[in-house]
Amino acid sequence: MKDTIRKLVREAVETAMRKGALPPEAVDSFAVEVTRAKEPRFGDYATNAALVLAARAGMNPREVAGILTDNLSRGDVIEKAEVAGPGFINFFLTSKVWRDVLYSIHHARERYGHADPMNGPKVLLEFVSANPTGPLHVGHGRGAAVGDTLARLLKARGYRVETEYYVNDAGNQMRILGRSVLFRFRELRGETISFPDDHYRGSYIADLASEIMGTQLAEDLLSMTEEQAVDAVGRFACRRILDGIQNDLDFFGVSYDSYFSERTLYEHDKVAQTVEELRRRGRAEEKDGAIWFSMDSAEDDKDRVLVRATGEPTYFAADAAYHLDKLGRGYDLLIDIWGSDHHGYVPRVRAAIEALGYSPNALKVILVQFVTLVREGKKLSMSTRSGEFITLRDVLDEVGPDAARFFFLTKRADSHLDFDMDLAKKQSRDNPVYYVQYAHARVSSIFRIAAERGIDADLTDPDITALTLPEEQRLIKHLADYPDVLAEAAESVEPHRITFYLMDLAELFHAYYHDNRVLLEDPVVKKARLYLVEAVRLVVANGLRILGVAAPERM
RNA sequence: GCGCCCGUAGCUCAGCCGGAUAGAGCAACGGACUUCUAAUCCGUAGGUCACAGGUUCGAAUCCUGUCGGGCGUGCCA
Numbered sequence: 001m002k003d004t005i006r007k008l009v010r011e012a013v014e015t016a017m018r019k020g021a022l023p024p025e026a027v028d029s030f031a032v033e034v035t036r037a038k039e040p041r042f043g044d045y046a047t048n049a050a051l052v053l054a055a056r057a058g059m060n061p062r063e064v065a066g067i068l069t070d071n072l073s074r075g076d077v078i079e080k081a082e083v084a085g086p087g088f089i090n091f092f093l094t095s096k097v098w099r100d101v102l103y104s105i106h107h108a109r110e111r112y113g114h115a116d117p118m119n120g121p122k123v124l125l126e127f128v129s130a131n132p133t134g135p136l137h138v139g140h141g142r143g144a145a146v147g148d149t150l151a152r153l154l155k156a157r158g159y160r161v162e163t164e165y166y167v168n169d170a171g172n173q174m175r176i177l178g179r180s181v182l183f184r185f186r187e188l189r190g191e192t193i194s195f196p197d198d199h200y201r202g203s204y205i206a207d208l209a210s211e212i213m214g215t216q217l218a219e220d221l222l223s224m225t226e227e228q229a230v231d232a233v234g235r236f237a238c239r240r241i242l243d244g245i246q247n248d249l250d251f252f253g254v255s256y257d258s259y260f261s262e263r264t265l266y267e268h269d270k271v272a273q274t275v276e277e278l279r280r281r282g283r284a285e286e287k288d289g290a291i292w293f294s295m296d297s298a299e300d301d302k303d304r305v306l307v308r309a310t311g312e313p314t315y316f317a318a319d320a321a322y323h324l325d326k327l328g329r330g331y332d333l334l335i336d337i338w339g340s341d342h343h344g345y346v347p348r349v350r351a352a353i354e355a356l357g358y359s360p361n362a363l364k365v366i367l368v369q370f371v372t373l374v375r376e377g378k379k380l381s382m383s384t385r386s387g388e389f390i391t392l393r394d395v396l397d398e399v400g401p402d403a404a405r406f407f408f409l410t411k412r413a414d415s416h417l418d419f420d421m422d423l424a425k426k427q428s429r430d431n432p433v434y435y436v437q438y439a440h441a442r443v444s445s446i447f448r449i450a451a452e453r454g455i456d457a458d459l460t461d462p463d464i465t466a467l468t469l470p471e472e473q474r475l476i477k478h479l480a481d482y483p484d485v486l487a488e489a490a491e492s493v494e495p496h497r498i499t500f501y502l503m504d505l506a507e508l509f510h511a512y513y514h515d516n517r518v519l520l521e522d523p524v525v526k527k528a529r530l531y532l533v534e535a536v537r538l539v540v541a542n543g544l545r546i547l548g549v550a551a552p553e554r555m
Numbered sequence: 556g557c558g559c560c561c562g563u564a565g566c567u568c569a570g571c572c573g574g575a576u577a578g579a580g581c582a583a584c585g586g587a588c589u590u591c592u593a594a595u596c597c598g599u600a601g602g603u604c605a606c607a608g609g610u611u612c613g614a615a616u617c618c619u620g621u622c623g624g625g626c627g628u629g630c631c632a
Contacts, residue, residue, distance in 0.1 A: 038575075048574060051613090061612085085575045086612075131632070173632060198631095290630050301558070301628075308630040315632050343559055344627040367560080370625085377566095411568065414560065416625075418567065423581090427594045430581060438594055446591050453591095492572095500569065503580085514587095514596040533591095555594065 002034040002484050005045050005091060008072060009034065013049065015071040022067060023057050036481065043080070043090035044477065050087040061087025098473070099464045101480040105535040106459070110542055113483035115158035122160045124326050125151050127337035128249070129166040132242040133177045134202055138371045139339055141252065141392040142417060145408035145548075146368055147337045148254045149495040152546045157490035162257040162331075166322060169238050170262040171315065176200065177241075178234025184209035185218070185233065204244075208237050248393045252401050253548050265321050271313045274321035274356070275306050283355040293320075299351035316345075320352040327358050335493065340367040340414065366493060368413045374420045399424040402549045406433040409499045409547060432503050436540065437552055439506040443537035444553035446518050446530070455519055459531050466528035471512045475532060478508055482539050486546075495547075502543045509536050 009032045016022045037046050050065035057064060065083040072081055080092040105112045127147025130140045147163065154161045168174075180200040183193045188209055195201070212218050217236060221229045249255070265271050275291060278284035284293050289309035293316070295302060306317040326334050338345070346365045354360040373380040373390055380390060396404055403424040410432060411417045427434050450457040467476070482501065489497040518529040541551040 033572090035574090042575075046575090051574070055612090088575070133632095168632070171632080288630085292630090305630045310630075312630085314630070319632095340560070341626060342632090345632095346559090369560080374567095415568075416561080420567085423567095429593095429595070431594080432580080434594055435580095438592085442592065442595090449591050455591095496569090500579090507579090510595055511597085513591080514593090517591065519591055555592080 001097075001480050002036075002045065003487075004077060005034045005047070006032045008075075008077065009047050009049050009068065009089075012068045012072040013053070015073075016067050019071070021071070022053070022059075022064070036484075037090060042084065042088070043082070043092040045091045045093070046084075046088050047091075048088060050083075050089060054087060065089050095465075098476045098480065101476055102462075102464055102531060102535050105479060105538055106531070109538055110545065112539065112542055113486045114156040115487075118155075118158060118160050120154075120158035120160060121332035122162075122330065123154060123333045123335055124162050124164060124329070124331045125154070125335045125337070126164045126166055126326075128254075129168070130245060131168045131173060132238045132245065133173055133200055134241065135204060136245055136248050136392040137389055138373060138392055138395055138419065139368070141395065141404060142371050142408040142413075143337050143339065143368045144249060144252055144254045144392075145405045146366065146413050146495060149405075149409060149498075149547050150335070150337075150366075150493060152548065153486065153490050153495055153498065154493075156486060156546060159490070163255075164326075165256045165259045167242065167259055167261050167263075168315075169242075170266055170318065171312070174234045174238060175230055177237050178230035178232075180205050181208045181212070181237045182221075182229055182233045185212050185221075188213055204241075205237075208240055211240070212236065248391075248396070251396055252392070252404070260322070260325075262318055262322070265318055265325070270321045270325060271318050274324050275313065275317055277324075278306070278320070278352075278355055281355060281357075293348075293352065293355070295348075295351055299354070300347040304348055316348060316352075319349055320356070323349060323353055323363065324356050327353065327356075327362060332362075334363045335366065336363065337366045337368060337413075340369045343367050364493065366413055369416045371408075371417045371419050374418050375422060379418075395419070395421070402437070403431070403433045405547060405549050406436070406499065409496050412494065412496050432499070433549065434555070435510075436502045436506045436544065437550070438555055439509045440537055440540045440544070440551045441553060441555040442509075442513055443533045443540075446533060448553070450519055450530075456523070457530055459527065459534065462527045462531035463524050464528055464531070466525045467532055469516065471508070471515070472529075472532060475508050475512055475536065478505055479535055479539055482543070498543050498546055502540060502547075505536065505540060505543075509533070509540075 013022065013032075017024050032047060032049050033052075034045055034047050037043050050068055051061045053059075054061035054064045062083055065087045069081045069083060069089060072078065074081070076094055076096050078091050079094045082090050082092075084090050108114070125147060127150075128136070128140050128144050130136055136144075151161050151163050176199055179196075183195055183199070184206045187193050188206075212221075212233070217232065221232065224232060275284060278293060279291075282294075284291055284306055286292075290305050291307040292303045293306050295304065304316055305314050306320070307313050323334065336349075346367075349365075350360045350363055353363055373395070392404075399407075399421060407419055407424055408417070423431055424433070425431075429435055447457055449455075467473070485497055485501045489495055513533075516529070518526065518533055520526045520529070544551045
């Protein structure tokens with residue numbers, strides 16, 4: 001809708017310019033901004049175009065606004081355009097526009113608000129990518145909800161999206177994992193071990209160790225060197241933990257197009273090649289026995305080690321190789337979703353990408369802030385040191401995937417999230433998940449009751465002019481916003497906007513439902529109202545589908 | 556020390572690519588169920604947008620500084 005109006009404003013600007021009413025240089029590169037009107041008396045939409053243009057044209061804003069409205073082609077879209085305040089132009093749209101909104105929702109259904117399929121940019125969206133050294137925690141869950149939703153949102157808007165999970169199954173931490181399990185295994189066999197502080201202490205480590213007991217692997221370990229044993233146990237543990245992670249993600253409703261193993265980067269010599277490429281481009285050099293990536297001071301504050309003096313590449317080197325590999329696969333854009341504790345890492349990776357000959361803008365990083373679990377009003381401490389923490393699975397088992405997903409998306413990604421366990425389980429207004437789902441269930445219920453009672457619920461040729469109530473108009477106008485919300489959420493990569501939109505829609509619907517009956521005697525009003533509430537149901541279902549949350553027909 | 560993010564109602568948060576009178580939910584208080592689900596609705600109250608400057612016709616929004624919170628600043632990942 002905003003696009004339509006934007007176009008009309010732009011045309012008005014061009015027309016006025018051609019007539020000489022506006023100086024041409026004023027409007028060269030000018031983005032028309034259209035917003036939803038805040039209040040009914042300001043119409044339906046507004047633009048600040050005249051205010052912006054006035055400064056450049058050296059004219060009075062209200063005068064510019066007048067010129068624009070004079071040159072505006074109203075067509076069958078705009079009923080009235082008036083200049084208001086300091087120079088806003090307020091647009092009142094025709095009733096035909098609002099009628100068409102309902103028609104197009106019923107026509108497009110689950111594709112309402114979606115863009116023409118698959119002609120947008122090719123995007124690789126990487127998210128979660130938790131190390132396979134332990135179960136997923138709640139923060140990973142938030143990243144998963146944001147990533148998975150974003151994937152569907154971008155697809156809905158025509159981006160060609162693929163999702164990937166980067167598995168850090170190489171290097172030092174795999175050795176630590178292997179040793180952690182191996183030590184527990186030896187303890188089980190009666191040896192006394194002094195367990196190192198920096199090793200993984202969670203109970204799942206001991207579980208893995210006891211799983212090894214009595215297997216072929218247990219026997220094979222006896223004849224291996226220490227290094228071989230650590231490697232073998234590490235691979236076993238990694239496999240098992242990754243299985244667990246995939247299981248949890250599956251339960252959460254999250255799936256990937258691909259998993260990418262860090263180990264394969266080494267097996268195919270990609271890390272060394274990347275370091276070599278950086279050397280060739282003069283961006284890496286040896287110093288103190290190590291190989292350093294030389295940073296432009298504009299990019300980051302210091303040089304970073306790529307290959308340690310021991311000859312072992314750093315995580316950074318592997319990550320540079322990984323991003324090079326991703327870019328080499330022909331994507332227009334890489335989106336990475338990271339925990340915000342990695343934010344210092346962004347300039348580094350971006351600099352590496354640029355040094356390897358790609359635009360630094362080819363990488364967009366979304367930083368997801370931490371989640372604090374709250375129960376009975378108290379924050380639950382997340383002790384990572386002991387390895388005993390509340391896992392994503394624990395939360396999913398307690399509140400269910402729908403509530404968890406929705407809650408993870410009730411805040412902007414970069415803001416701290418307090419996850420209230422009690423609230424997530426509550427079945428009332430306080431709980432936004434139920435509130436939105438209930439709107440869907442209520443509409444479904446109307447049609448169910450109609451069917452049960454033999455009431456005619458046919459929707460052909462509704463007379464929408466029968467929807468005369470102000471709250472009906474408000475509902476329709478909110479439904480009209482949905483495509484703009486999706487477009488803006490996709491463009492700004494902010495999936496939480498959908499959540500907020502749905503809560504607003506549910507609120508409007510519940511109030512309408514409360515005050516007005518749909519299944520009336522009057523066949524014309526009844527049909528029109530059925531047509532309206534079904535449109536509400538379709539949009540709620542549409543939005544929940546993008547969030548990956550169920551839209552139940554009864555609750 | 557330096558860098559990044561944050562500071563909006565008692566609480567949890569929207570709004571932040573400058574625009575018209577700063578919004579919502581919860582909690583508090585007061586109301587509404589013979590109706591298609593009360594898992595709902597209606598009303599009241601609640602604010603120096605951390606603070607101080609600056610830019611602008613106009614600042615919660617942009618810039619600078621101060622204070623407070625989080626994170627980062629490894630030849631860790």
